[in-house]
Amino acid sequence: MTDEEALRRRQLLRIRGRSVAWVVPLLLLLGISVVDVNTTERFRIISWIVLVPGIAAALCGLWTTAAFAVLSVVTYVLVDSIWFNQYQVGWSDFVLVALGGALATLACAIRLRGEKRMLHMRDIAETTRRTVLRPLPPGWAGLEHAAAYLAADTEARVGGDFYDIQPGPHGTRVLLGDVQGKGLGAVEAAAALLGTFREAGYHEPDLATVAARLEIRMGRHRHHSTALGRDDGDRFATAVLLGFPVVDDGTVEVVNFGHEPPLAAGPEGVRSLPPGDRLPLGLGELVPAGDPPRPTRVSLAPGETLLLTTDGVTEARDGRGVFYGLADEVARAVAADPRAALPRRLVRLVRDGVLRHTGGHLQDDTTIFAVSRLEGV
Template identity: 35%
Template sequence: MRAPLRSPLGPRADGHHQVLFVFAECVPFAIALLVLLVELTPLHVLYTGPLLVATPALAAVTMGPKGTLAAAGVAVGVSVTTATHNHAWGGQQVYTNFLALFLVSVASFMISRAARTRRENELNQVRRIATAAQEVLLRPVPDRLGPVRAASMYLAAETGAQIGGDLYDVIQTRYGVRMIVGDVRGKGLPAVRAAAVVLGAFREAVHYEDDLVEVISHCGAALRRDAVVTGMVGGDEAVLEGFVTALVAQIPDGPHVEVINRGHPPPLLLRDGSVRSLTPSAPLPPLGLEEFLSGPPGRAESYPFVPGDRLLLCTDGVIEARDRDNTFYDLARAMTAMRDHPRETFLEGLREGLLRHTQGRLADDVAVVVLDREDGPHRSAGDPA
């Protein structure tokens, strides 16, 4: 099963835009302070009423209803202070300013609240669409597949996002349990499209290709065809922008796992409290870079995978997660510390550890698949449960 999908907390705006946004929020209060300084000095002969009346309207642009009310309250406080200091009570101009400030404040509050409601409705609709798209692109991993039990987790780096460029799937076939984990270079909709292309090719090839090399070659060919169709191939640089690191694995009847790694972080095997990295003997190019990094197509490498073992496949969003001191997340240590936890608790602990390590600000999407080898005969796809 898939662990509950939760997005990490914390802003995802880059530093430049974050500074501009904070500056825009400060503008209404800076204007109110400027008016106060003018009115408390000999410059009070200047007419500052329109500036003060504009503060709630400016706050409504960048702040919510509460921020708008705060700006209106500050404006009223400044008006009362300056009118008292300048002995202006009783003059028509003072009451005209208060009336204008009241009307603008009410209108700004109503507009801000309506805009906030509209944005929330639009965001909820987008999230519902994203959830439906995720269920199609990243289908829930079955709890039991032949000799293994599985679980998965996905965390999107973007606040509010639910799908991205990471991909995974675990499928039971007549050749055994086959799985893929991959990471698309890039962000946004092009990355989601590339992930969908690779997953579609994998889901088709796993049922018809007996050789695991042919399965991943089918994924690479599909990615190249899609690049041609979408016009992404216009030069070497364009092709290099669309590669996918991927790892495919197969768990047959025997007590071992076969792996082909195309530039992806190697899987980790937990056995008897110690973690081993299943590093390939020879590096292979990511999908989409075969023409630039020519070489043999590679072969599946076999590793022992016996009952009681736990296999973890992940994307680099896990192993490259850093804290404020630029220290990488120690995945092997986390696996060892939670070696006795069931899969769902293990994934929840991993999620909490990642968010705690990064203070809720993941730099990249995270996809994790965990498989526990258990005793029992392997059942091919289509066999009765």
């Protein structure tokens, strides 16, 4: 059982904010005592009381566990002394109960130290993620948006998924991507790309220039990592860059760097945007010289929402190895209720679908991001 599962279990043993975890070892202690006293001498189970501090060590705090360790020894002596000398369990089991209580208290201290460290690391990961993925105000830059981030259960480290919306005098730009790998190296690469996107997305009039700046930044980051002697100098990132013009003309510009193409969901159904012809960011040296990014202009119908996901969605599999059918599930939901294409509903639909399909066991960090133009903006 992981530390996080243990924390969730302890949270369940609370009533109105107060812990009732002590009830479980107390009931066990009383049960063993009552059964031992009310059975014959052929069924002596008082030595089972050694289980009480062990249960307390798994559920309770340090001082509560120590209290149960002492209480178990005292209860053992009192119950055993009730019997005639020839039926008493004796000192051998007394030592077992006392030693079991001491070891349980030590195990509780180790468990609590591990939980504290795990919570600290989780807070660091959450703070890091929030630093990279800054909160976006509602209706930011004239776009209705929604997002969900699901951390994989196979890694304790933060991943490299990233997204942002950057308004500017030349329109609103949207970026979503996934840096290969995990850990701080992936976070550093994501932060570098987002920093460049926020500056170039605001200042540059052409989306192609923004895309080129992202490619240059990833190349510089790779060279810097290599110069430092790190083993992540070959890191790359897939990404989708969108450009919404200042005046809504019913179109959006798209530059796809080796990422899964976005889905457009609306009252008329669900369709996939054209796949990009660019390699992932960081592999620019493989592109022929003089071949700059060329955005693709795509028409958007009124009410259509663009759904962007990382490969945690497209590569989600169930226990039989079957991949999650993202497009089919979204199409069914929109056909049943056109309002399912709204960003918040769409993100919630995909999030719940992925968790249901995988049984909650994600193999990769998963980001689901949906944007659409606000009506009348």
